[in-house]
Amino acid sequence: MSRGTSPPGVVTWPRRLASPAQDRSSVVPGTIRNREGAIVAEDHRNPQVALANERTFLAWIRTSLALTATGAAIVALAPPVHRGWLLASGAMFVVLGIVAGAQAWVGWRHTDRDTRAGRGVAPLRIGPYLTAGVIVATVTLLIGAVLA
Amino acid sequence: MTPTHADRQADSGDATSLTALAWRRTALRVAVGAVVATRLLTNEFGGWVVVAGLVGVAIVLVVHASASAAYLRYDRRPRRLSPDQGMARSSIRVAALAGFTVAVGLVGLAWVGLAAAAAT
Numbered sequence: 001m002s003r004g005t006s007p008p009g010v011v012t013w014p015r016r017l018a019s020p021a022q023d024r025s026s027v028v029p030g031t032i033r034n035r036e037g038a039i040v041a042e043d044h045r046n047p048q049v050a051l052a053n054e055r056t057f058l059a060w061i062r063t064s065l066a067l068t069a070t071g072a073a074i075v076a077l078a079p080p081v082h083r084g085w086l087l088a089s090g091a092m093f094v095v096l097g098i099v100a101g102a103q104a105w106v107g108w109r110h111t112d113r114d115t116r117a118g119r120g121v122a123p124l125r126i127g128p129y130l131t132a133g134v135i136v137a138t139v140t141l142l143i144g145a146v147l148a
Numbered sequence: 149m150t151p152t153h154a155d156r157q158a159d160s161g162d163a164t165s166l167t168a169l170a171w172r173r174t175a176l177r178v179a180v181g182a183v184v185a186t187r188l189l190t191n192e193f194g195g196w197v198v199v200a201g202l203v204g205v206a207i208v209l210v211v212h213a214s215a216s217a218a219y220l221r222y223d224r225r226p227r228r229l230s231p232d233q234g235m236a237r238s239s240i241r242v243a244a245l246a247g248f249t250v251a252v253g254l255v256g257l258a259w260v261g262l263a264a265a266a267a268t
Binding site: 069 | 163164170171174177185238243246249250253254
Protein backbone atom coordinates (compact mmCIF):
# COMPACT_ATOMS: atom_id res chain seq x y z
CA MET A 1 0.00 0.00 0.00
CA SER A 2 1.44 3.36 -0.94
CA ARG A 3 1.51 6.24 1.52
CA GLY A 4 -1.38 8.65 1.33
CA THR A 5 -4.02 6.05 0.67
CA SER A 6 -6.16 4.82 3.53
CA PRO A 7 -7.69 1.36 3.61
CA PRO A 8 -11.30 1.14 4.73
CA GLY A 9 -11.66 1.69 8.46
CA VAL A 10 -8.41 3.58 8.90
CA VAL A 11 -8.74 7.21 9.94
CA THR A 12 -6.11 9.48 8.47
CA TRP A 13 -4.73 12.10 10.85
CA PRO A 14 -5.15 14.91 10.45
CA ARG A 15 -7.75 15.28 7.78
CA ARG A 16 -5.46 16.90 5.21
CA LEU A 17 -2.75 14.28 5.58
CA ALA A 18 -3.95 12.49 2.48
CA SER A 19 -3.08 15.49 0.32
CA PRO A 20 -0.26 14.51 -2.07
CA ALA A 21 1.32 17.95 -1.62
CA GLN A 22 2.19 17.22 2.00
CA ASP A 23 5.66 16.22 3.09
CA ARG A 24 5.14 12.90 4.82
CA SER A 25 8.69 12.37 5.99
CA SER A 26 7.68 13.02 9.61
CA VAL A 27 4.25 11.47 9.61
CA VAL A 28 4.90 7.79 9.08
CA PRO A 29 2.03 6.03 10.85
CA GLY A 30 2.98 4.18 14.01
CA THR A 31 6.01 6.26 14.94
CA ILE A 32 6.73 9.25 17.17
CA ARG A 33 9.66 11.42 16.12
CA ASN A 34 11.65 14.02 18.00
CA ARG A 35 12.52 17.46 16.64
CA GLU A 36 15.49 16.04 14.77
CA GLY A 37 13.24 13.56 13.01
CA ALA A 38 14.55 10.44 14.75
CA ILE A 39 12.02 7.80 15.72
CA VAL A 40 11.77 7.78 19.52
CA ALA A 41 8.78 5.53 20.08
CA GLU A 42 6.12 3.43 18.48
CA ASP A 43 2.69 5.01 18.67
CA HIS A 44 -0.24 2.67 18.17
CA ARG A 45 -2.85 5.28 18.91
CA ASN A 46 -5.80 5.89 16.70
CA PRO A 47 -6.04 9.72 16.61
CA GLN A 48 -9.78 9.49 17.13
CA VAL A 49 -9.15 7.57 20.35
CA ALA A 50 -6.59 10.14 21.53
CA LEU A 51 -9.04 12.98 20.94
CA ALA A 52 -11.87 11.04 22.56
CA ASN A 53 -9.58 10.45 25.55
CA GLU A 54 -9.08 14.21 25.90
CA ARG A 55 -12.82 14.83 25.67
CA THR A 56 -13.44 12.18 28.33
CA PHE A 57 -10.90 13.90 30.59
CA LEU A 58 -12.66 17.23 30.06
CA ALA A 59 -16.04 15.67 30.84
CA TRP A 60 -14.60 14.35 34.11
CA ILE A 61 -13.30 17.85 34.93
CA ARG A 62 -16.75 19.32 34.34
CA THR A 63 -18.25 16.57 36.50
CA SER A 64 -15.75 17.40 39.23
CA LEU A 65 -16.66 21.08 39.08
CA ALA A 66 -20.37 20.29 39.19
CA LEU A 67 -19.98 18.04 42.25
CA THR A 68 -17.79 20.57 44.07
CA ALA A 69 -20.21 23.40 43.25
CA THR A 70 -23.14 21.28 44.46
CA GLY A 71 -21.44 20.64 47.79
CA ALA A 72 -20.51 24.29 48.26
CA ALA A 73 -23.97 25.47 47.23
CA ILE A 74 -25.67 23.10 49.70
CA VAL A 75 -23.64 24.59 52.54
CA ALA A 76 -23.75 28.21 51.34
CA LEU A 77 -27.47 28.35 50.62
CA ALA A 78 -28.30 26.66 53.95
CA PRO A 79 -31.66 25.11 53.08
CA PRO A 80 -33.96 24.09 55.97
CA VAL A 81 -32.03 20.93 56.77
CA HIS A 82 -30.51 19.73 60.05
CA ARG A 83 -27.10 21.45 60.17
CA GLY A 84 -25.02 18.35 60.83
CA TRP A 85 -26.56 16.35 58.01
CA LEU A 86 -26.31 19.37 55.72
CA LEU A 87 -22.59 19.75 56.35
CA ALA A 88 -22.04 16.00 55.99
CA SER A 89 -23.85 15.99 52.64
CA GLY A 90 -22.00 19.07 51.40
CA ALA A 91 -18.65 17.61 52.43
CA MET A 92 -19.47 14.33 50.66
CA PHE A 93 -20.28 16.14 47.42
CA VAL A 94 -17.05 18.14 47.61
CA VAL A 95 -15.00 15.00 48.32
CA LEU A 96 -16.68 13.30 45.35
CA GLY A 97 -15.70 16.34 43.26
CA ILE A 98 -12.08 15.95 44.33
CA VAL A 99 -12.20 12.23 43.51
CA ALA A 100 -13.68 13.01 40.08
CA GLY A 101 -10.89 15.53 39.44
CA ALA A 102 -8.26 12.95 40.36
CA GLN A 103 -10.00 10.32 38.22
CA ALA A 104 -9.91 12.76 35.28
CA TRP A 105 -6.11 12.84 35.35
CA VAL A 106 -5.56 9.18 36.27
CA GLY A 107 -8.04 7.95 33.65
CA TRP A 108 -6.53 10.13 30.92
CA ARG A 109 -3.02 8.95 31.80
CA HIS A 110 -3.90 5.25 31.88
CA THR A 111 -5.88 5.40 28.65
CA ASP A 112 -3.11 7.36 26.94
CA ARG A 113 -0.51 4.83 28.07
CA ASP A 114 -2.61 1.82 27.10
CA THR A 115 -3.54 3.12 23.67
CA ARG A 116 0.06 4.09 22.92
CA ALA A 117 1.04 0.51 23.70
CA GLY A 118 -1.75 -0.88 21.55
CA ARG A 119 -3.63 -2.32 24.52
CA GLY A 120 -7.36 -2.07 25.11
CA VAL A 121 -8.79 0.60 27.36
CA ALA A 122 -9.24 -0.55 30.96
CA PRO A 123 -12.80 -0.55 32.32
CA LEU A 124 -13.93 2.32 34.53
CA ARG A 125 -13.61 0.99 38.08
CA ILE A 126 -14.48 4.15 39.99
CA GLY A 127 -17.83 4.72 38.29
CA PRO A 128 -19.99 2.58 40.61
CA TYR A 129 -18.34 4.05 43.71
CA LEU A 130 -18.95 7.59 42.49
CA THR A 131 -22.58 6.78 41.75
CA ALA A 132 -22.99 5.23 45.19
CA GLY A 133 -21.37 8.29 46.75
CA VAL A 134 -23.79 10.66 45.05
CA ILE A 135 -26.72 8.51 46.20
CA VAL A 136 -25.44 8.41 49.79
CA ALA A 137 -24.86 12.19 49.83
CA THR A 138 -28.35 12.82 48.48
CA VAL A 139 -29.94 10.43 50.98
CA THR A 140 -27.98 12.15 53.75
CA LEU A 141 -29.44 15.49 52.69
CA LEU A 142 -32.95 14.02 52.60
CA ILE A 143 -32.56 12.54 56.08
CA GLY A 144 -31.43 15.97 57.32
CA ALA A 145 -34.49 17.54 55.73
CA VAL A 146 -36.75 15.05 57.48
CA LEU A 147 -35.04 15.61 60.83
CA ALA A 148 -35.17 19.41 60.56
CA MET B 149 -24.71 2.27 5.34
CA THR B 150 -20.94 2.04 5.15
CA PRO B 151 -19.21 5.42 5.66
CA THR B 152 -17.17 6.65 2.72
CA HIS B 153 -13.56 7.80 2.92
CA ALA B 154 -14.78 11.42 2.71
CA ASP B 155 -17.11 10.75 5.65
CA ARG B 156 -14.23 9.41 7.70
CA GLN B 157 -12.12 12.48 6.91
CA ALA B 158 -15.02 14.72 7.92
CA ASP B 159 -15.39 12.73 11.14
CA SER B 160 -11.71 13.30 11.89
CA GLY B 161 -12.16 17.05 11.40
CA ASP B 162 -15.29 17.02 13.52
CA ALA B 163 -13.43 15.22 16.30
CA THR B 164 -10.71 17.87 16.24
CA SER B 165 -13.26 20.68 16.40
CA LEU B 166 -15.25 18.94 19.11
CA THR B 167 -12.14 18.47 21.20
CA ALA B 168 -11.05 22.08 20.77
CA LEU B 169 -14.51 23.28 21.75
CA ALA B 170 -14.54 20.96 24.75
CA TRP B 171 -11.23 22.43 25.91
CA ARG B 172 -12.55 25.98 25.57
CA ARG B 173 -15.86 25.18 27.27
CA THR B 174 -14.18 23.45 30.18
CA ALA B 175 -11.49 26.11 30.60
CA LEU B 176 -14.08 28.87 30.73
CA ARG B 177 -16.17 26.90 33.23
CA VAL B 178 -13.14 26.36 35.48
CA ALA B 179 -12.35 30.09 35.26
CA VAL B 180 -15.90 30.99 36.28
CA GLY B 181 -15.67 28.48 39.13
CA ALA B 182 -12.42 30.04 40.28
CA VAL B 183 -13.94 33.53 40.30
CA VAL B 184 -17.01 32.36 42.23
CA ALA B 185 -14.84 30.45 44.73
CA THR B 186 -12.67 33.53 45.19
CA ARG B 187 -15.72 35.68 45.86
CA LEU B 188 -17.11 33.10 48.29
CA LEU B 189 -13.90 32.46 50.22
CA THR B 190 -12.38 35.94 50.50
CA ASN B 191 -14.15 36.72 53.77
CA GLU B 192 -13.03 33.47 55.43
CA PHE B 193 -9.48 33.11 54.13
CA GLY B 194 -8.38 36.69 53.48
CA GLY B 195 -6.67 38.42 50.61
CA TRP B 196 -4.45 35.56 49.53
CA VAL B 197 -7.52 33.84 48.12
CA VAL B 198 -7.76 36.66 45.58
CA VAL B 199 -4.14 36.04 44.58
CA ALA B 200 -4.80 32.28 44.31
CA GLY B 201 -7.92 32.95 42.28
CA LEU B 202 -6.07 35.25 39.90
CA VAL B 203 -3.29 32.68 39.48
CA GLY B 204 -5.93 30.04 38.77
CA VAL B 205 -7.68 32.20 36.21
CA ALA B 206 -4.33 32.91 34.56
CA ILE B 207 -3.55 29.17 34.39
CA VAL B 208 -6.94 28.46 32.86
CA LEU B 209 -6.51 31.22 30.28
CA VAL B 210 -3.11 29.82 29.33
CA VAL B 211 -4.67 26.36 29.00
CA HIS B 212 -7.43 27.86 26.85
CA ALA B 213 -4.95 29.65 24.59
CA SER B 214 -2.69 26.62 24.46
CA ALA B 215 -5.48 24.29 23.39
CA SER B 216 -6.73 26.75 20.80
CA ALA B 217 -3.22 27.22 19.40
CA ALA B 218 -2.60 23.47 19.28
CA TYR B 219 -5.74 22.67 17.33
CA LEU B 220 -5.26 25.67 15.06
CA ARG B 221 -1.78 24.34 14.31
CA TYR B 222 -3.17 20.88 13.55
CA ASP B 223 -5.57 22.52 11.14
CA ARG B 224 -3.02 24.75 9.43
CA ARG B 225 0.02 22.51 9.35
CA PRO B 226 -1.00 18.86 9.38
CA ARG B 227 1.20 16.58 11.46
CA ARG B 228 0.90 13.53 13.57
CA LEU B 229 0.29 13.70 17.29
CA SER B 230 3.68 14.75 18.58
CA PRO B 231 5.14 14.10 22.02
CA ASP B 232 6.77 17.53 22.08
CA GLN B 233 4.62 20.56 21.41
CA GLY B 234 5.80 23.02 24.07
CA MET B 235 3.04 24.51 26.17
CA ALA B 236 0.55 23.05 23.74
CA ARG B 237 1.58 19.53 24.80
CA SER B 238 -1.64 17.95 25.92
CA SER B 239 -0.19 16.26 29.03
CA ILE B 240 0.79 19.69 30.41
CA ARG B 241 -2.68 21.06 29.77
CA VAL B 242 -4.26 17.97 31.32
CA ALA B 243 -2.07 18.17 34.44
CA ALA B 244 -2.64 21.92 34.86
CA LEU B 245 -6.40 21.70 34.54
CA ALA B 246 -6.72 18.61 36.73
CA GLY B 247 -4.40 20.06 39.36
CA PHE B 248 -6.29 23.33 39.57
CA THR B 249 -9.67 21.57 39.67
CA VAL B 250 -8.53 19.35 42.55
CA ALA B 251 -7.11 22.42 44.30
CA VAL B 252 -10.48 24.18 44.02
CA GLY B 253 -12.09 21.06 45.50
CA LEU B 254 -9.64 20.99 48.41
CA VAL B 255 -10.26 24.67 49.17
CA GLY B 256 -14.00 23.99 49.02
CA LEU B 257 -13.56 21.13 51.47
CA ALA B 258 -11.61 23.40 53.81
CA TRP B 259 -14.42 25.94 53.60
CA VAL B 260 -17.02 23.28 54.48
CA GLY B 261 -14.76 22.24 57.37
CA LEU B 262 -14.67 25.82 58.63
CA ALA B 263 -18.44 26.00 58.39
CA ALA B 264 -18.68 22.79 60.40
CA ALA B 265 -16.28 24.15 63.02
CA ALA B 266 -18.31 27.35 63.28
CA ALA B 267 -21.50 25.34 63.73
CA THR B 268 -20.17 23.39 66.72
